[in-house]
Amino acid sequence: MNTPPEDNDFFDICIVGAGMAGATIADYLAAKGVKIALVDxxxxxxRRIVGELLQPGAVETLKKMGLEHLLEGFxxxxxxxxxxxxxxxxxxxxxxQDDSTNYHGVGLHNGRFLQKxxxxxxxxxxxxxxxxxxxxLIEDEKNVVTGIIYKEKHTREIKTIKAKLTITSDxxxxxxxxxxxxxxxxITSFFVGIILKDCTLPFPxxxxxxxxxxxxxxxxxxSSTESRLLIDFPGEKAPKKDDIAKHIExxxxPYLPDEFKHCLTQAMAENDYKVMPNHYMPAKPVLKEGAVLLGDALNMRHPITGGGLTAVFNDVYxxxxxxxxxxDFNDPKLIHEKLELYYQDRYHANTNVNIMANALYGVMSNDLLKQGVFEYLRMGGENSGGPITLLAGLNRNPTVLIKHFFSVAFLCIRNLSGKSKMNLSNVFRVMKDAFCIIKxxxxNELRPSSFYKKNTQH
Structure with missing residues (x-):
C-alpha cells in the first residue's frame, strides 16, 4: 500500500471511487505520469452479479489504451x-461474420477483474x-472545485485532498x-444472479x-467451471426469497434446456444468489469547473446486453x-474546455449502447416483438450481422439501430397476416408498442453529433 502524503500535497487529479471507471482511468493516466489520488x-x-461480460467493443477499447493484459491471469x-x-x-x-475470432468478448468475475x-x-x-x-467537494470563492473532504477509514479523522481536477466515479x-x-x-426491474457450477453450455x-x-x-x-445465470424479476420492489424461489420454479x-436443469437445482439448494436493481439513467451533466462525473455516477443502462463496461471504457478513453x-494541469480554463468536449463526445460514443440496452429489454418483455426479434435474427446475413455489431459495441451508427428496430416491428406485422390477425387494431398496437419503447x-440519448460519420465506427 502506498503511504498517503500530508494534506497540503497537491494532486493533478483526485478520483473519488476506485470502481471500474475510477480504477481504470487511474491506471491509464498514471502510466502517462499524471499524479493521482485514488480514494475509496x-x-x-x-462481489457483484453484473459487469461480468465485456462485449468486443469494451475489449477493443482496452486494447487502444494498452490495458488488455488486465484480462489475463484470473x-x-x-x-x-x-x-x-x-x-x-x-x-x-x-x-x-467469417470464421475468425478477431472480435471477441470476455466473461469474468467482476470482483477479480476489478482487483486486477x-x-x-x-x-x-x-x-x-x-x-x-x-x-x-471543496470549492473556492469562485465555486471552482479544488479537492475533497473525507473521513479516513482507520483513524476516523477528517482530512482533505487538494487537486486540480476531481473525478467523481462513485x-x-x-x-x-x-x-x-x-x-x-x-429502476426498470431486478436481476437475480445465480452461479451454475460445472454446467456444460449448449454453445460453449x-x-x-x-x-x-x-x-x-x-x-x-x-470462469472455466462457472456460468452466470441472470434472471429478470419485473417490478420496482426487490423480491423476497420466497418470491425468487417461486419465480424461478x-x-x-420449465424453459431451460436439459443441460441446465441439474445445475440450477444444485445452485438453488445452496441458496446462494444475489439480487440487484437494474437502473436506467440518461446522462444530463451540469458543467462545473474543477469536477467531472464518470461511469455509473453519470449514466446507467439496463445490463441485459452487457453494455455497461463498453460505455465505462469509452468514457475513460x-x-x-x-x-x-x-x-499540464495548471490551466483551469483549459481543463474546463476539455471536460465540455468529453461530455459532448460521450453522447455519440455511447448512444447505441444505451438505446440498445433498454430497447432490447423492452422488446424482450413484449411477446409479439420478442418473437419478431427471434425470427429476424434467425434469417442470418445482414439481419443478424447488423444487430450483432450494435450489441458488440462495434458500430456506433444510430441509423443502423433504428433501421433494424423498425424492421423487426414490420416483421411482426407481417406475422400477423400469416396468423390471420392482420387488422388495423393489431397493426396499431405493434407500432405503438415499438414507438413507446424507442421514443x-x-x-434522451440521440444528439445531432451521433450521426457524424467519423463517430459511427469504434
Whole structure:
C-alpha cells in the first residue's frame, strides 16, 4: 500500500471511487505520469452479479489504451457470440461474420477483474491510495472545485485532498450526482444472479438468451467451471426469497434446456444468489469547473446486453484523451474546455449502447416483438450481422439501430397476416408498442453529433 502524503500535497487529479471507471482511468493516466489520488472506502474484493461480460467493443477499447493484459491471469473466458433459444428452436450468432475470432468478448468475475485493475493502478508511483469516505467537494470563492473532504477509514479523522481536477466515479449510489447532474435514475426491474457450477453450455463460449419464458433470462461463462445465470424479476420492489424461489420454479426452470436443469437445482439448494436493481439513467451533466462525473455516477443502462463496461471504457478513453492533450494541469480554463468536449463526445460514443440496452429489454418483455426479434435474427446475413455489431459495441451508427428496430416491428406485422390477425387494431398496437419503447430512449440519448460519420465506427 502506498503511504498517503500530508494534506497540503497537491494532486493533478483526485478520483473519488476506485470502481471500474475510477480504477481504470487511474491506471491509464498514471502510466502517462499524471499524479493521482485514488480514494475509496473499501479496496477489498467486491462481489457483484453484473459487469461480468465485456462485449468486443469494451475489449477493443482496452486494447487502444494498452490495458488488455488486465484480462489475463484470473480464468476469464473468451465469448465469441450469442445463442438464442425459443421453445424447441435455437441458433447462434458470431461476433465475426467469417470464421475468425478477431472480435471477441470476455466473461469474468467482476470482483477479480476489478482487483486486477486496482493492483495495476496502485503499482504506479504516481498513484496514492486513500482509504476513506468522501463527504464533500471543496470549492473556492469562485465555486471552482479544488479537492475533497473525507473521513479516513482507520483513524476516523477528517482530512482533505487538494487537486486540480476531481473525478467523481462513485457508482450507482453516487453522493455527488445531485451537484454535478440533473438526471434521475429509475429502476426498470431486478436481476437475480445465480452461479451454475460445472454446467456444460449448449454453445460453449457464447452468451445464451432465453426468449420463450414469460420473463427474460440470460447465461454466460464467467470462469472455466462457472456460468452466470441472470434472471429478470419485473417490478420496482426487490423480491423476497420466497418470491425468487417461486419465480424461478414457475418462469425459469420449465424453459431451460436439459443441460441446465441439474445445475440450477444444485445452485438453488445452496441458496446462494444475489439480487440487484437494474437502473436506467440518461446522462444530463451540469458543467462545473474543477469536477467531472464518470461511469455509473453519470449514466446507467439496463445490463441485459452487457453494455455497461463498453460505455465505462469509452468514457475513460475519451476523458483521458482530452486531458492528455493538455501540456499540464495548471490551466483551469483549459481543463474546463476539455471536460465540455468529453461530455459532448460521450453522447455519440455511447448512444447505441444505451438505446440498445433498454430497447432490447423492452422488446424482450413484449411477446409479439420478442418473437419478431427471434425470427429476424434467425434469417442470418445482414439481419443478424447488423444487430450483432450494435450489441458488440462495434458500430456506433444510430441509423443502423433504428433501421433494424423498425424492421423487426414490420416483421411482426407481417406475422400477423400469416396468423390471420392482420387488422388495423393489431397493426396499431405493434407500432405503438415499438414507438413507446424507442421514443423516450431516442429523446434522451440521440444528439445531432451521433450521426457524424467519423463517430459511427469504434
Amino acid at each position: 472506502r473499501e479496496f477489498s474484493e467486491k 480464468d476469464a473466458q473468451p465469448v465469441y457470440g450469442y445463442a438464442l433459444f425459443n421453445n424447441d428452436k435455437n441458433f447462434s450468432i458470431s461476433y465475426n 485493475i486496482r493492483e495495476d493502478a496502485l503499482s504506479h508511483d504516481s498513484v496514492t491510495q486513500f482509504h476513506g469516505t468522501v463527504s464533500e 457508482g450507482f449510489f453516487s453522493s455527488f450526482r445531485k451537484d454535478l447532474s440533473n438526471n434521475v435514475k429509475t 463460449h457464447h452468451g445464451h438468451v432465453f426468449l420463450s419464458a414469460p420473463t427474460p433470462f440470460i447465461c454466460y461463462p464467467i 414457475d418462469n425459469v426452470a 475519451l476523458l483521458s484523451t482530452h486531458l492528455l492533450e493538455m501540456p 423516450p430512449l431516442a429523446i
